[in-house]
Amino acid sequence: MKKRDGRKLTSEEQQLIRETAVRMFFEQGFTKLEVALALGVTRQNVGKWCKLYEEGGYEALKLGMRGRRKGEQTKLEGWQCATIARLIAEKTPDQLKMPFVLWTAAAVRDLVFERFRVMLPLRTMRRYLSRWDFTPQKPIRKAWQQSSAAVKRWLEEEYPTIAASAKALGATIYWVDETGVTNQCNSQRGYAPRGKTPEVKHDGTKRKVNMISAVTNKGEVRFMCYTSTMTQSKFILFLSKLVKSTDGPVIVITDNLSVHHGKRVTKWVDEQGEAIQLEFIPSYSPELNADEYLNRDLKKNVNSKKIPRKLAELKANICSFMHSIQKQPERVMQYFTGRHIAYAAI
Numbered sequence: 001m002k003k004r005d006g007r008k009l010t011s012e013e014q015q016l017i018r019e020t021a022v023r024m025f026f027e028q029g030f031t032k033l034e035v036a037l038a039l040g041v042t043r044q045n046v047g048k049w050c051k052l053y054e055e056g057g058y059e060a061l062k063l064g065m066r067g068r069r070k071g072e073q074t075k076l077e078g079w080q081c082a083t084i085a086r087l088i089a090e091k092t093p094d095q096l097k098m099p100f101v102l103w104t105a106a107a108v109r110d111l112v113f114e115r116f117r118v119m120l121p122l123r124t125m126r127r128y129l130s131r132w133d134f135t136p137q138k139p140i141r142k143a144w145q146q147s148s149a150a151v152k153r154w155l156e157e158e159y160p161t162i163a164a165s166a167k168a169l170g171a172t173i174y175w176v177d178e179t180g181v182t183n184q185c186n187s188q189r190g191y192a193p194r195g196k197t198p199e200v201k202h203d204g205t206k207r208k209v210n211m212i213s214a215v216t217n218k219g220e221v222r223f224m225c226y227t228s229t230m231t232q233s234k235f236i237l238f239l240s241k242l243v244k245s246t247d248g249p250v251i252v253i254t255d256n257l258s259v260h261h262g263k264r265v266t267k268w269v270d271e272q273g274e275a276i277q278l279e280f281i282p283s284y285s286p287e288l289n290a291d292e293y294l295n296r297d298l299k300k301n302v303n304s305k306k307i308p309r310k311l312a313e314l315k316a317n318i319c320s321f322m323h324s325i326q327k328q329p330e331r332v333m334q335y336f337t338g339r340h341i342a343y344a345a346i
Contacts, residue, residue, distance in 0.1 A: 004040040011063050018061045021046050022053045038284055065208045076128065077137075084112055085132045102116070102139060105129065130343035139173055139342075143284035150282040152188060155343055162279055164250060174214040174222070174242055175344070177291035178230050183207045185299045201330070202307050208317050211298075212238050213322070214252070215291050217336050217346050219329025223322045225315055232262040239268070243275050251277045255289060293335035294325070 006014055017039055024030040025036065025046065034048065036043040048176050052060040063271040093100035093107050100107035109125040112118055184202055211221040212230065222245065224238050242250050254260050271277050281288045302321050308314035325332065336345040
């Protein structure tokens with residue numbers, strides 16, 4: 001009988017062959033050679049199994065762990081893996097004078113070669129990274145001008161003070177921001193046969209509608225569309241609508257657009273007394289403004305049902321999406337679960 005390749009057998013099949021060989025030899029009187037020929041194994045293996053049985057019975061025939069042990073026959077030793085994992089967790093490529101922006105598999109491979117003169121295939125490098133619990137992730141973009149000290153002060157001192165003041169006054173905190181939406185906004189994916197990428201036809205002329213909006217961590221949404229640039233008059237108009245549509249005082253948190261700091265705006269806010277208060281997040285820190293997450297949601301989905309050909313159709317798409325969002329407070333509240341804005345959740 002042709003010998004079997006034990007590597008292709010399951011653990012249960014291998015165990016059964018061992019026990020059958022022992023029974024055939026000890027209970028049925030077959031020779032070891034006859035057992036080997038009948039089961040398609042080597043005589044040496046039959047002899048080894050019989051010896052194990054004599055020493056420990058059927059318990060001794062149980063299979064051990066199959067395959068390569070963890071860390072066995074790896075090109076990098078444990079201390080080398082720990083060194084590389086620590087470096088890429090604590091340092092950026094430029095800090096180690098390497099010509100990469102992010103730690104890609106190629107960048108880590110080059111780091112391994114630089115430190116230990118071990119060249120790994122990219123596929124192997126990705127396996128190491130996965131084993132070290134590193135995953136490929138889209139980076140968060142931050143401006144060079146952002147002040148980490150200002151962000152820390154905002155998170156630890158300024159916003160907690162604003163939130164405490166809002167609670168004491170019974171005020172509503174609105175997060176406000178402006179955005180521009182074009183007829184070419186559409187980042188959705190659609191299914192199609194492999195190799196046949198779907199096409200989306202749009203107007204070659206770029207059309208744009210601007211929008212200013214406000215959200216609260218309770219899921220409330222306000223918005224206003226406009227086609228020209230934001231001015232102090234438009235900003236005041238939107239703020240006045242917030243005040244009129246809200247029971248109690250209003251605290252508006254927005255970015256540092258020059259219009260928001262305009263003299264007319266400041267004067268108007270002062271004239272409202274305790275009805276409205278204007279606060280500003282740290283400069284170059286859009287991730288701290290919850291309304292930014294609404295803007296992303298809008299741009300991703302605004303043209304998902306119909307590609308606008310005219311400016312009026314684009315505005316209609318925006319209004320339709322925003323009206324649907326106003327009916328989904330739980331969706332708006334999800335914006336506040338993001339890592340950088342969770343500090344402002346209820």
